[in-house]
Amino acid sequence: MSSPPVARPDEVRRHNRTTLLRLLHVGGPSTRAALATELGLNRSTIKTLVDGLAEAGVVEEKVPRPGRGAGRPSLLVLPQPHAAVVLAVDLQVEHVAIALVGLGGQILGRNSWNLHARTRTADEVITHVIESTRVLAGDLGVEPVAAGVSVPGVVRRADGLVHEAPNLRWTDVALGDRLSAVLRIPVLVANDAELGAVAEHLRGAARGSSDSVYVSADVGVGGGVISQGSSLRGGAGYVGEIGHMAIRPGGRACYCGSRGCWETEIGEAALCRALGLPEDTPRGVILVELRELGLDADAAASRLAEYAEWLTLGLVNVVNLLGPELVVLGDLLTVLPESVMRAVAEEVRGRSLVSRAAGGTRIVSSALGADVKLLGAAEVAFEVVLDTV
Amino acid sequence: MSSPPVARPDEVRRHNRTTLLRLLHVGGPSTRAALATELGLNRSTIKTLVDGLAEAGVVEEKVPRPGRGAGRPSLLVLPQPHAAVVLAVDLQVEHVAIALVGLGGQILGRNSWNLHARTRTADEVITHVIESTRVLAGDLGVEPVAAGVSVPGVVRRADGLVHEAPNLRWTDVALGDRLSAVLRIPVLVANDAELGAVAEHLRGAARGSSDSVYVSADVGVGGGVISQGSSLRGGAGYVGEIGHMAIRPGGRACYCGSRGCWETEIGEAALCRALGLPEDTPRGVILVELRELGLDADAAASRLAEYAEWLTLGLVNVVNLLGPELVVLGDLLTVLPESVMRAVAEEVRGRSLVSRAAGGTRIVSSALGADVKLLGAAEVAFEVVLDTV
Structure with missing residues (x-):
């Protein structure tokens, strides 16, 4: 409810140019007609903007491959990587x-x-x-x-x-x-x-959604929140630390000074414990173990039962507190046995008031992998x- | 990272008028000079806007009380309630x-x-x-x-x-x-x-802060989040349900289908249990009991120890997930014994990674009472x- 900055006419042109460039940068090549529709600007304004960008070498216009429809093809505007x-x-x-x-x-x-x-x-x-x-x-x-x-x-x-x-x-x-x-x-x-949340929002599994949460479990556990299309950021410039949600009262001591943090229950060390491996097992060995476990759904369900329960509880909280349309899981959470992940997603939807209200929060894997x-x-x-x- | 709507020159004037009106509505009477500074507009633009609003009967201009400084007093612009x-x-x-x-x-x-x-x-x-x-x-x-x-x-x-x-x-x-x-x-x-969060942000204890969380415990427990000056809202238009954060694994069944929700641990019924009262005790009786308990800090600490621990855990999570500058407590949380609330605030700051990073999250009582x-x-x-x- 804060006042947006007051726009002056001389700022409008630059603002439009930046908006158009962002659209090309994130959305990829587009025609002038599509840009005009998307931005709500008329075609002559678009022409002026695109011509200016082309002259500066920021975009190039190209005839798209032929055979994509009848009539004269609309020129594609392409951002120039360099x-x-x-x-x-x-x-x-x-x-x-x-x-x-x-x-x-x-x-x-x-x-x-x-x-x-x-x-x-x-x-x-x-x-x-x-x-x-x-x-x-x-x-x-x-x-x-x-x-x-x-x-x-x-x-x-x-x-x-x-x-x-x-x-x-x-x-x-x-x-x-x-x-x-x-x-x-x-x-x-x-x-x-x-x-991670920004990347999945702009280029990955959360593309097209304005409200998503990215949760990743590696050595540490972290989360990022996109709310109404922007990164959620706390006061003093610090973002929230989802991994230090206290999920298990009286649980293991966490380096953060609290106990039973989500990180101590679903981080890499916790996954190792669940798999019966030493906490410092190399990542490669963990992956092999998980792949084998994935071949036997019953064994996976039983060995990962407690791990899955802490994962579920934390995700219920994430959904109930933040109300995202979808949750994107990254890092180690993408290599858990599929049967376990399906069961976790089902449980989260069933146990979260907000998910039920919203008709079911989607829970998906990262689309961008290691990048x-x-x-x-x-x-x-x-x-x-x-x-x- | 979504594109803001593209402003056209003819929209700028109306936008400025609305922004000025919002400033008067929320901030109260102000001089033209102060409005110009606040909005970053020049005085002639402000004059045009204020004259237009005065003609429409939306604001009135008045000479402030004398004796507030040397020289000719600047006219105050007052919003007209009707x-x-x-x-x-x-x-x-x-x-x-x-x-x-x-x-x-x-x-x-x-x-x-x-x-x-x-x-x-x-x-x-x-x-x-x-x-x-x-x-x-x-x-x-x-x-x-x-x-x-x-x-x-x-x-x-x-x-x-x-x-x-x-x-x-x-x-x-x-x-x-x-x-x-x-x-x-x-x-x-x-x-x-x-x-509650909106009201405290605009007119109450969170005024002047762009990142706050309002938490209230009544029959139910709820929370509202102001992030970068605006209400945080989940996908599908549903806001988060802080009261259904799972705080106590295997705890009491909650009507929401989950167990051990924050609401079941710090809502009115939980407070009654902590005080040794029946769960349906009338509010007046609870208040009398709390007032008496407030006179004996030792008794308060011991009888409310468990209640305070669940309150603390939930607040640690709120601070770690959302990273607010301050947390405003409402309803029943404003009438808990002061010694207990001081101890809870201290614990939350000590146990929250984000609070420590940000130099200490403030935890305060609602300033707006029942309204x-x-x-x-x-x-x-x-x-x-x-x-x-």
Whole structure:
């Protein structure tokens, strides 16, 4: 209910240009006619805007493949990937991936490396990210104009301070400022699950839905919320920490200071315990175990019964509190046996008041696989450059 | 990340007028100079807008009381309550209140009556609301131009369908459509806790904060979320149901089909159990008991220990999931012994990762007392009329 900024006529034109560019960037190539309909602008305004963008080399117009209908084909407007390139960084506990992403969302090139105790320090990571970016940008002959960084921790969006990334053992790292000072471009740092939600919303399983929640279980458990088409963000720039919902009173102690957090009950260590594996079992072994278990629905139901119950309880809470149209599950939650996931989804719908009211919340798997956070990181970077392209 | 509607020059003027009116409506009387600063418009634009509103009788300009400073006093622009009057209805389980509220938020007149089993049916309530509104409007000589209705249940905002109001025993009541058909004005129906959040945000304890959560415990437990200045609303128009967060695995059966919901652990019945009273103890008796208990901090801590723990756990989850700057507690939560509430707030801050990151979430009592939902209902009605005044 806050007042939207008051638009002045001279701002309208730029606003329209940015809106059109965002539409092409997210939605892909489109005809002038479709753009006019989508934006509610008349064709002459669209023509002026597209001509301006084409002259600046930001879009190109092409005749679509023939045979798509009778009459003269409408020209397709295509975003030009090299017109704006951003750096995306996906910082995980055991792995860092970087990519240069062009306008339209195409990954132009990428690089990645593993982390271990010695290379997991903020200094090491920052140095390596900067060096790799320079090499990659040199190889591709492009210069990123902004960067987005995904971090598994509590992040202050305003300045990119990583307040606490417990699984990395980082505390109060000025990641955004430090990268920005060297790379000399705006650097947006965000929580990984928030970026997962953004990516699935714009390019993945939650596309077309304005209200979705992304939940991912890895070493940590996190969630991101899209509400009425935008990222939900708490006060002081901190997003919510779904993984630290207290789900099991008196449960295991969590590093966060609370007990029985959702993360302690459905994170990677909990899954290992459920499978009868040591908590530090390598990911590859967990995957093999899950694949085998998936062949026997009865065994899966019984061995994962308790794990599934905590997963269900947390999802009921997510649905009842946030009322999403759909929940997208990521990381480890996409490799659980299908029979177990079907049963969990069914239970969540049956036990959630809001799901019943809304006619059944959909619960689906991530559509973007391992790139989800990289793509989300790219999008927050594009968000700050689209109006300057 | 959805595209905002594209503004055309001819829409800008009306938008500015509505924004100015909203500022006066929520913020109260203001000078032209202050309005210009707040809206970022120049003084001649403000003059045109204020002159237009004054001519239409929507605002009046007055010389403020003398002695407030040197020099010629700046004229105060005052919203005129009778320029737009809305109907507000607060439907509770045992009580209905209606009010006619003028531009600026002043209650011009009100009426209320108790509900019991026979008068709690949708037909009875709708008939009584319509009759009382006619009488009240006649007495005051005003005509409401829109209505807002607060309902303790799951409501679809788009058409005012009350999907489920279990404590009223209502299911699928087309409340909005039915009231609107007879009163012949737009009728907005909303969940009571959402309206509590709106009212506290605009006129109460959460004023000035863009991210707050309102939690109230009465017969039911509900919550409303303000995120970046707006009501958080789930998909399909359903808001979240904080009261049905599963907080106690294997706990008491809740009417919603789940077990151990927050509502079953901190609602009025749970408070009665904690106090050793029958679950249907009248509210007056509960209040007397709490007042007495408040005189002995040790006794309060011990008798309410378990109740306080469930309250704490739920609040930790609310803070960790939603990351608000402050949490406003309403209804029964405002009359718990002060020592208990201080301890709960302390625990929530200590046990919530997000609160620690954000430097401590404030937890405060409602500032609007019994009128909170009535005022919230008025505001959703004003939301649809301010651009037509």
